[in-house]
Amino acid sequence: MADTSTQIQAGAPEASSGATGKGGKMANPMRGALSAMGSATEIAAILAVGVVVLAAWEFLPPALDVPRYIIPTFSDCMAEFGRMWQRDNLLYHFGSTLIASVIGFVLGGLLGAASGYLLGLSKLWERVLSPYILGLQIAPKVAFAPLFIMWFGYNSIPKLLVTVLVVFFPILVNVLQSMKTVDRDLVNLARVYSMSRLTIFRKIEVPSSLPNLFAGLRIGATLAVIGVTVGELVGGNTGLGFLITYGEGQANTAMVFNAIILLTVIGILLYFAVAAAEKRVLHYLVREEH
């Protein structure tokens, strides 16, 4: 995609595409080979760093006489992982946290986007509500977790609510911002074509806002895991957050380590799911080649 664009832009505006296409074909294999070489060394370097870190984790703590309950080694964690899988129903806790993250993210995202678009459509409501939105945005949402437990009890509702709340604001703010910065000339063009307010919203404003919406969703994806974790830390008896408090109570540091690693895995999965969706939806944006 990027290659075709450079080919066309490089050619004079009136030049036949055949000539420019040919030039592009000649240049491409070389550039491809160079980038492949670059990425091969890069991958090797990335793997090497990983191996060094794992080796340091495995051998440094025993060498420095750091006890296992402070820093368990990599192999300790792997052994504990196997034990947790068999004895502590790890898959169940992992699945519980994963599902709560996804549901909280989707709900928070939908609510945030819907609110952003609604406020974007009404200047008056946006002005009236924006001081409160700012206030709520600054408030530490995770601090609401104990409150939600007091209200709804030790079930999955509090952790879902915290997640929805933390995901909601960055998406709302991003969408609202994009609605305020839609190109007025595009809107005027649509008006000259006698398009209704709703059609303009659907055909101009929503597509214009998609890059901002995805920026918000990416932030939301990483925050969702934090929301669920805090909800599980504060109360309940399921999920990786619960395993952290459980492991802490037993001075099982390896269990805490494993839970943190798995939480990170969930965060990465969510983030890459959003990034993949973004790449599909926003395929028309020019990407910088580095």
Add this chain to the structure above:
Amino acid sequence: MTSSLELSQITKVFTDKVGNTITAVQDMSFNVAAGELVAVVGPSGCGKSTILNMVSGLYAPTSGRVLIEGEEVHGTRPEVGFMLQKDLLLPWRSIVKNVEFGLEEKKMSRAERRERAMTELERMKLAEFAEHYPHQLSGGMRQRAALARTLVIEPDIILLDEPFSALDAQTKLVLQRHFARTIAEAGVTCVLITHDLNEAVIMADRVVVMSGRPGTVVDDFPIELANRTDPLARSLEPEAGVYVKRLFDTLHLENEAA
């Protein structure tokens, strides 16, 4: 398929948030005959674009009337097309879908819409780029796609607001000729807003000169050069220079430069 345009004693006053008023255009009148191409030139900030927005019906004049084919303009109307310095192509739509954009409010089948858009793209020599996205095209090609989108609705009047000013010199020449031919073939009435005096002379049948703010008409004269469809040939005629000199003098550019 062409209409006359009349601006009759137009005044437009803007009021900002603090209550200050700015008169953008004052008591301005000029006519454009059906099928005529009139260039409007003037110093920057003289309200050229304001005129365009009033003709397109985006906002109403504070006083005075805009008449299209003798009928007063109230709000936007489907027979007016407009084009700006920015191509205003929607980046998320392919070129052919961009051209179809203006047709989507008209009652016609999907197939007919596609057929009309493709015909227009063929005329602009862009048919092979129909499925490309705007970012894959050069500035000149994008502006041609924008003209295709403007003409596909078969407008009676098209309003061009400095459509060539963002292009490099060579692309500009090629595109001016392309536009001149296409507009003449379509036979539409055209208002070309420009700050390029040479462009005004080589492309227009008549030139309207505006003063600085508040904008009003200070000169209005026909360009009697042959070959309206070939701006390049026109620019080489000796009289073209005389017209440019006249514009130059009317706008007192010598004093400003000193």
